[in-house]
Amino acid sequence: MSTLAVALGLSTPVIAAPMAGGAGTPALVTAAARAGSLGFVAAGYKTPQALADDIDTVAGASVPFGVNLFAPNPVPVDRAAFRRYAELIAVEARRYGIAPDPGAPVEDDDRWHDKLDVLRAAPVPVVSFTFGIPNRDDLAALRRTGALLVQTVTTVEEARAAAEAGVDALAVQSAAAGGHSGTLTPTRPLAETPITDLVAAVRHAVDLPVIAAGGLATPDGVAAAIRAGADAVAVGTVLLRSDEAGNSATHRAALADPGRTGTVLTHAFTGRPARALRNAFTDRYGGLAPYGYPALHHLTAAMRRAAAAAGDPERVHLWAGTGYRHATEGPATEILTRLAARL
Structure with a gap:
């Protein structure tokens, strides 16, 4: 088990990715934890009060979880x-x-500062960011809550920038991922680099734990990402037909x-x-x-x-990510467990 998995309390390194806009629910977050993994409350598009309510709901289940924020990087x-x-x-x-x-x-800015206030008032174990890298003051404020900080990156250059900013881990996302890309330069074309190659390149360039994301929808795909150097993987599209x-x-x-x-x-x-x-x-x-x-x-x-x-x-x-045809109905716990079958 990797150091990151131990830090997150994972027995299954297949994480339920944050999905803003309604797809990610407190029930899905809780189901991921019950599978021995981790889920994220997706703060994007929610009001600060709705975020606080979701945090309360998941915290009431007494399971580990994280919160994902849209960091300011307007286009x-x-x-x-x-x-x-x-x-x-x-x-x-x-x-x-x-x-x-x-x-x-x-x-x-998706009420960025109000949501930081929510997380200061109701600390969570993990906070992840997508779209932008928060400034050092905001990262420091969240670190003081005890949270492990995870930055979404899509290139080696972004990984280096995130490491320099002082985050604790990286969510390395390929262009195969469903929904919004976490790219820091959204008007530039996305490189269609396979997730295994991207993970290997980031691990070579930056000494931070890596969560792989993007198009991972089968046990073989999950196992390949782990072999390439990922400490864990995050899946989203494959859960979109879950209960x-x-x-x-x-x-x-x-x-x-x-x-x-x-x-x-x-x-x-x-x-x-x-x-x-x-x-x-x-x-x-x-x-x-x-x-x-x-x-x-x-x-x-x-x-x-x-x-x-x-x-x-x-x-x-x-x-939908490129692995959407593997999305099946059923309990999320079963889907996540199945994806970890080759590990």
Whole structure:
């Protein structure tokens, strides 16, 4: 068992990755812990009060867990490009009686400082960050709570920057991962480096424990990542059809649809690269959307919620990694245990 696994109290080094936007639930976090692993409360998009409530719920189960934060690293949007895009996609939103607001884009920081206050008031064992590397003062404030600090990185250069900032471990994410990439440079193309190669390169460059993430959906894939030097792995997409996942019925059905033709990296929904199942929206607008996060996230959010509620998979962000065909129904504990079978 690796030093990181011991520090996290893991008997199974297959972690349930944080999944913001509803897919990650307190029940999923608890299920991961009951499998001898670890889950993360995903703070992204939640209000500070909702985050505090989720922390209370999981803490009440007396299991180890972490919290994942979206660290500030905004992608400013060009105002004229934003207005053009809002007008372009209005035809899609009008299907549900929604008119995207082409006015001033919403460019917030996901209530970063308020969420830090929540974690100071209710310390948790592990805090991870994605999208950006927090400044030293914020890292120091969280370290004083006793938390182990984990930074998501997607390249060797980002791993070196995170190590210099003083984090305790790295979540090394490949471009095969479902949902948003944790890249620190979201307007640059993502390198399609296999996770085993990326883990090996990061371990060679940086002396920090590594959690591998991205496209890991089979026992063989998990075992290969561990052999490449990962101390643990994190899986997300393979849990999206589990009993405890909180994603929509529309999303779950699309993951099981044999007619889906694969995944794409797209910034059409949120202005930041994310991997999703191909659908009509990604095909039509993938090459037309400007970069701009969180402006595009807020612009398309109402349309996406309405489409999911209506059972329309063509206008929903169907986040999925390249291993999505291995997502199965059933208890998350069984899925995580199965993934560790070759270790």
